[in-house]
Amino acid sequence: MAEAISFGEEQELIASSALDFMRSRCSFEAVREWMETEAGYDRALWREIAELGWLGISLPEEYGGSGLGATEQISVVEAMGRQVFGSPFLANTLAAELLYLAGNDEQKQHWLPQLISGTRVGSVALGESSGAWDFGDFTARAELDGSQIRLTGEKCFVLDGGNADLLLVACSLGGKPVVVIVERSQVPDTALRVERLVDETRRSARIRLDGVSVPKESLLTGADASGALRRLQLKGALLVSAEMAGAAQGVLDLTLEYLKTRVQFGKKIGSYQALKHPMVWIMVGVEHSRSLLYRATTLWDAGGGSEELENAVRMSKVQSGDACTHAVDRAIQFHGAFGFTWDCHAQLFFRRAQWAEYTFGDAAHHRRHLSELLFKDDAPLSVSSS
Amino acid sequence: MSAEPEVSQIELDTFRAEVCRWLDENTPSAPAFKLPDSFLEVSSDEQFEYLRAWQRLVYDAGYLGMSWPSEFGGGGRPQIFQDIVNDEMAAGNHPFMLNIVGLMWAGPVILKFGSDEQRRRYLAPMLRADEIWCQGFSEPENGSDLANVQTTAIRDGDDYIINGTKIWTSLGTQAHHMILLARTDPSAGTKYQGLTFFLAPVDHPDVEKRPIRKMTGEFGFNETHFNNARVPASCVLGEEGQGWAIAMATLAFERYAEGGQAGGLDMVQLRVSELVEMARECRLDGRPAIEDPVVREELVRLSVEERAIEMNDLRRHIPGLCRERPDAIGLMRKLVTSEFRRRMTRFAVSLQGEAAKLYIGDPGAVEDGDWQRHYMNAYSVTIGGGTSQIQMNILGERVLGLDKG
Numbered sequence: 001m002a003e004a005i006s007f008g009e010e011q012e013l014i015a016s017s018a019l020d021f022m023r024s025r026c027s028f029e030a031v032r033e034w035m036e037t038e039a040g041y042d043r044a045l046w047r048e049i050a051e052l053g054w055l056g057i058s059l060p061e062e063y064g065g066s067g068l069g070a071t072e073q074i075s076v077v078e079a080m081g082r083q084v085f086g087s088p089f090l091a092n093t094l095a096a097e098l099l100y101l102a103g104n105d106e107q108k109q110h111w112l113p114q115l116i117s118g119t120r121v122g123s124v125a126l127g128e129s130s131g132a133w134d135f136g137d138f139t140a141r142a143e144l145d146g147s148q149i150r151l152t153g154e155k156c157f158v159l160d161g162g163n164a165d166l167l168l169v170a171c172s173l174g175g176k177p178v179v180v181i182v183e184r185s186q187v188p189d190t191a192l193r194v195e196r197l198v199d200e201t202r203r204s205a206r207i208r209l210d211g212v213s214v215p216k217e218s219l220l221t222g223a224d225a226s227g228a229l230r231r232l233q234l235k236g237a238l239l240v241s242a243e244m245a246g247a248a249q250g251v252l253d254l255t256l257e258y259l260k261t262r263v264q265f266g267k268k269i270g271s272y273q274a275l276k277h278p279m280v281w282i283m284v285g286v287e288h289s290r291s292l293l294y295r296a297t298t299l300w301d302a303g304g305g306s307e308e309l310e311n312a313v314r315m316s317k318v319q320s321g322d323a324c325t326h327a328v329d330r331a332i333q334f335h336g337a338f339g340f341t342w343d344c345h346a347q348l349f350f351r352r353a354q355w356a357e358y359t360f361g362d363a364a365h366h367r368r369h370l371s372e373l374l375f376k377d378d379a380p381l382s383v384s385s386s
Numbered sequence: 387m388s389a390e391p392e393v394s395q396i397e398l399d400t401f402r403a404e405v406c407r408w409l410d411e412n413t414p415s416a417p418a419f420k421l422p423d424s425f426l427e428v429s430s431d432e433q434f435e436y437l438r439a440w441q442r443l444v445y446d447a448g449y450l451g452m453s454w455p456s457e458f459g460g461g462g463r464p465q466i467f468q469d470i471v472n473d474e475m476a477a478g479n480h481p482f483m484l485n486i487v488g489l490m491w492a493g494p495v496i497l498k499f500g501s502d503e504q505r506r507r508y509l510a511p512m513l514r515a516d517e518i519w520c521q522g523f524s525e526p527e528n529g530s531d532l533a534n535v536q537t538t539a540i541r542d543g544d545d546y547i548i549n550g551t552k553i554w555t556s557l558g559t560q561a562h563h564m565i566l567l568a569r570t571d572p573s574a575g576t577k578y579q580g581l582t583f584f585l586a587p588v589d590h591p592d593v594e595k596r597p598i599r600k601m602t603g604e605f606g607f608n609e610t611h612f613n614n615a616r617v618p619a620s621c622v623l624g625e626e627g628q629g630w631a632i633a634m635a636t637l638a639f640e641r642y643a644e645g646g647q648a649g650g651l652d653m654v655q656l657r658v659s660e661l662v663e664m665a666r667e668c669r670l671d672g673r674p675a676i677e678d679p680v681v682r683e684e685l686v687r688l689s690v691e692e693r694a695i696e697m698n699d700l701r702r703h704i705p706g707l708c709r710e711r712p713d714a715i716g717l718m719r720k721l722v723t724s725e726f727r728r729r730m731t732r733f734a735v736s737l738q739g740e741a742a743k744l745y746i747g748d749p750g751a752v753e754d755g756d757w758q759r760h761y762m763n764a765y766s767v768t769i770g771g772g773t774s775q776i777q778m779n780i781l782g783e784r785v786l787g788l789d790k791g
Contacts, residue, residue: 004700005707012706249710256786270788277778279786283711284718291697292690294707315690364683367690371682374689375662 005291006071006298014057014068015075019082021052026083028345031201034086039163040203041087050118055092059100063112069301070235074242074293081246082253084348086201088121090243091159094236095122098168102179102220102228111166111181123164124232125155125182125207133361135229140171140209142180142219149173149180149216151209157359161205162194168220169209170229177226181218182209199355201348234313236360238296241317244324244356245289251324251349252282255331262336269334278330285323292316311373314366321356321363328353393464401467405474408447413480414440420746420754422604423763424653425486426556426770429605434560437484441515444650450489451513451648454497459510460648468649475651482651487557488512488519489648492565494639496585497646499624499632508563508585513648520561520588522552522568522610523633530776532567533577533630537612539568539584541626544619546570548586548612554770558595558608564588567633570626581629583636584621592616602762640771641720643713653767656727656760658688661734668737668752675737688730695723714785721777724767731761 025045034041049055058073059065066072073093080089096115099108099122114120126135140153155161155169167182191208220228256279259270269275296312328350332339339346357363419432428434444450452468454460461467474480483489493512496504511517528534537550548568555564566584574580588595592615595608624632638644662685665676675681701707702715734757735742746755768774782788 005697005704007704007706256788259788268789270782270786271791273775273779273782273791276782276786276788276791277775279788280718280721280778280781283714283781283786284722287698287711287714287718288691288694290707291701292694294701295693295697315693318686318690319694367683367686370686370689374686375676375682 003298005294006301007294008071010068011072011075014072015079018054018076018079022079022083022085026080026085028084028348031084031086031348035200040160040201041163046087047118049087049089050116054089055118056096056112056116059096059112059116063100063108064116065112070238070297071294071301074239074297077239077242078246078249078293081243081248081352082250084201084247084250084345084352086199086203088123088160088163088203090236090239091123091164092118092121093239094124094159094232095164095166095168097235098124098179098228098232099220101231102223102225104220104222107181107220107222115166120165121160121163122166122168123159123161125158125161125167125169126229126233127155127157129154129156131156133233133365135170135233136177136226138170138172138177140169142171142173142178144173144216145213147216148213149218151180151182151212151214153210154206154208156206157195158205158207160203161207162192162203167207169207170225171209173219177229179220179225179228180214181220182212182214186214187212197355199351201352202355233360234310235300237317237366238293238300238313240356240360241289241296241313241320242293244317244320244353245286245293247349247352247356248282248286248289248320248324248327251327251331251346251353252279252286254345254349255279255282255327255334258335275334278334282323282327282330285319285326289316289320289323292319307373311370314361314370314373317361318363318366318370321366324353325357325363393466398466398470402470402474405449405471408449409474409478409480412443412447413478421481421654422606423760424482424766425484425606426653426766427600427602427604427606427763428484428557428560434484437481438515438518440481441483441485441650444483445513445515450483450650451493451509453646454493454509454513454648455505458497458505459513465645472649472651476655479655480651482653483515483648484557485512485515485518486652487521487561487565488517488563489650490652491521491636491640492519492563492585493648494644494646495565495583495632495636496623498635499583499628500585503620504585504623517562518557518560520555520557520564520610521636522555522564522566522586523636524552524554526551526553526609530773532633533581535567535569535581537566537568538572539566539570539582539617541570541619542616545616546584546619546621548584548615548617550612552610552612553608554598555595555608555610556606558588558610559597562587562589564610565623565636567629570629574627578630580627581633582626583623583629583632584617585623586615586617586621590615590617600762601765602759637772641717641777643716643719654760656730656734658685658692658730661685661688661730661737664734664752664757665737668739668741670737670739675739681737684733688726688733691726695726698722711785714781717785718777718781720767720771721774721781724764725774728761728764728768731757731764735761 053066056065061067115122143150169180193206195204262269293316296316299309331346449471452461452463453465456462539546539548564586566586570582571580592613594611597605668675698715738752744751
């Protein structure tokens with residue numbers, strides 16, 4: 001029997017150094033500066049993050065990765081979430097993982113070292129205007145035309161789409177899902193529209209593919225794309241879950257600090273049970289989130305492709321999502337009028353939570369899937385129709 | 387606790403198999419009468435004797451108090467063995483222990499604060515349920531404000547003379563001993579000072595008990611009156627005046643914030659999987675409840691929380707994953723598990739459609755109305771041992787560092 005929750009020294013070392021790094025280099029003031037820029041992140045800091053090895057933390061050393069697991073990877077993501085850090089980290093990480101999962105040897109050897117070293121930024125183009133979180137029936141299409149692949153359709157919510165040098169585009173070819181590598185230079189500027197997000201520390205784009213044509217070697221042919229995409233979807237949910245667990249802790253800290261300094265009626269407001277008791281439930285939510293998150297990463301690293309893993313990842317996203325969206329909601333309220341000002345950092349967490357909740361499936365979506373997994377012998381409600 | 391010797395996985399696996407076999411062969415069949423939900427609601431002699439016989443059987447087989455020192459009746463083995471027994475008992479929902487106040491609260495504090503003479507005197511009969519224990523903390527006027535106890539114990543030669551009333555005394559009518567918090571120095575500076583912790587005899591001519599009926603119609607707890615009850619000074623646990631600290635240690639054991647309990651189960655185990663089964667059987671508006679999207683959603687919510695609680699219990703033993711708030715999971719356990727039980731039992735009743743109104747004894751009641759009773763009895767855990775509201779104060783102040791109100 002595998003360990004229920006794994007723990008190693010490497011993990012603790014990475015977790016504490018990631019937290020130190022994020023706290024010292026990514027203050028809320030710095031985050032606010034970056035969010036005013038077009039790219040939304042600081043390229044010098046990005047290079048430092050690459051040097052720390054975080055961009056390939058869970059990928060094999062032969063491609064420049066660190067050869068560690070999801071357990072170490074989420075330690076970094078949790079720390080990022082605590083400081084509402086943006087950057088193309090999620091986009092680049094998922095692009096590298098999708099290449100690793102579905103690319104052939106040549107594709108991996110060519111692209112992975114570039115993504116892991118941070119010299120090129122990658123992203124994944126998964127979503128479409130339907131807003132469906134279960135990817136598979138892509139309306140974006142690829143057609144073979146001699147030595148070229150011609151693309152049609154539109155991809156939405158492309159993480160850091162405007163920042164990416166390299167896009168892994170999910171589309172259908174002959175009715176089957178495939179992934180095609182598209183370089184940014186192959187997409188005309190007019191085909192890319194930056195989306196306006198609730199979370200201003202994040203970037204995403206909508207990309208029209210009509211007229212885009214790439215060499216047929218751009219098709220990922222290392223493995224079955226639908227399996228790889230399913231796995232990537234789960235990984236995305238896991239990483240965003242870690243980000244939300246971190247953000248919930250970050251906003252808990254922020255709110256506690258206020259409750260310990262703000263005085264009304266001659267007392268610190270944190271002494272009032274109307275505020276104290278809900279703070280306890282926020283803490284409980286964070287503790288639950290961490291336990292389920294570490295359970296999911298343990299199963300991930302144990303190498304399962306099993307239903308148990310899917311179950312654990314979905315539970316993790318549900319719990320982190322519920323805990324984080326609740327924590328930010330109360331954070332605004334408990335800061336009083338200051339809470340809904342631009343200057344109060346609670347808004348950063350609030351907007352991040354709104355972004356993260358609806359990325360890789362909200363809690364309701366994962367609960368519907370969990371009901372299929374948990375009660376599968378019972379007359380199932382169709383997930384798509386509910 | 388000192389470092390425990392390494393035990394091989396093979397030894398543990400063998401032991402687990404042995405425990406499973408023993409439980410299969412020795413767990414008594416369900417009696418003709420109804421058993422209570424926990425030791426708190428023991429209302430009849432037949433319930434009492436059944437549960438006492440079970441505890442005795444488990445102890446005599448060597449499966450209770452396994453980590454307590456062997457010189458005091460324990461097994462002298464690493465805690466992991468008792469954990470395995472507890473796991474298997476929970477998994478099979480075997481009957482719970484009777485003498486919980488002794489096994490889980492009084493025993494660990496006697497081990498921690500008692501003299502060897504006290505340990506020798508009390509622990510073995512406690513483990514074997516030969517002597518039953520009850521708790522005398524709450525008073526009619528002092529529940530959550532525990533430190534305000536008014537019961538007095540005044541020194542008189544080699545004895546103390548006790549006067550006052552304790553309330554919510556579970557197993558009070560059958561108990562031989564009470565862990566009792568009393569004021570020995572009424573002139574002490576603050577309410578926390580001048581308190582002393584007694585291991586008081588309560589099968590005593592000057593101790594009077596009056597049973598109190600619960601909302602479920604069951605009995606189990608009592609009002610206990612001390613009328614100039616004379617007890618020997620050897621009943622004091624620790625030092626005179628140390629009562630508050632020992633009472634706090636007792637509550638840490640009671641809330642499972644600290645380990646060291648004798649083991650066994652303390653109540654009927656309720657699992658979300660039982661609700662899923664019930665949702666398959668019960669019909670709402672003519673359809674199986676399990677097909678209702680609202681029902682499915684809540685079942686998933688409960689499943690996620692149940693799993694989170696299980697994972698918390700594992701994570702709390704990995705210090706590297708609890709650095710931020712080392713005590714949080716332990717201290718929140720009572721709040722979280724009791725509130726979860728209340729929410730789960732309330733939802734279980736709602737799965738039954740109109741039959742949800744039927745109670746124990748009605749032939750049409752679903753599962754004989756057990757869930758209706760589980761729901762009502764769930765409050766014994768959200769209130770007993772410090773209400774959820776007090777737990778939130780403790781967590782807010784001690785773990786989150788917020789000011790006292």
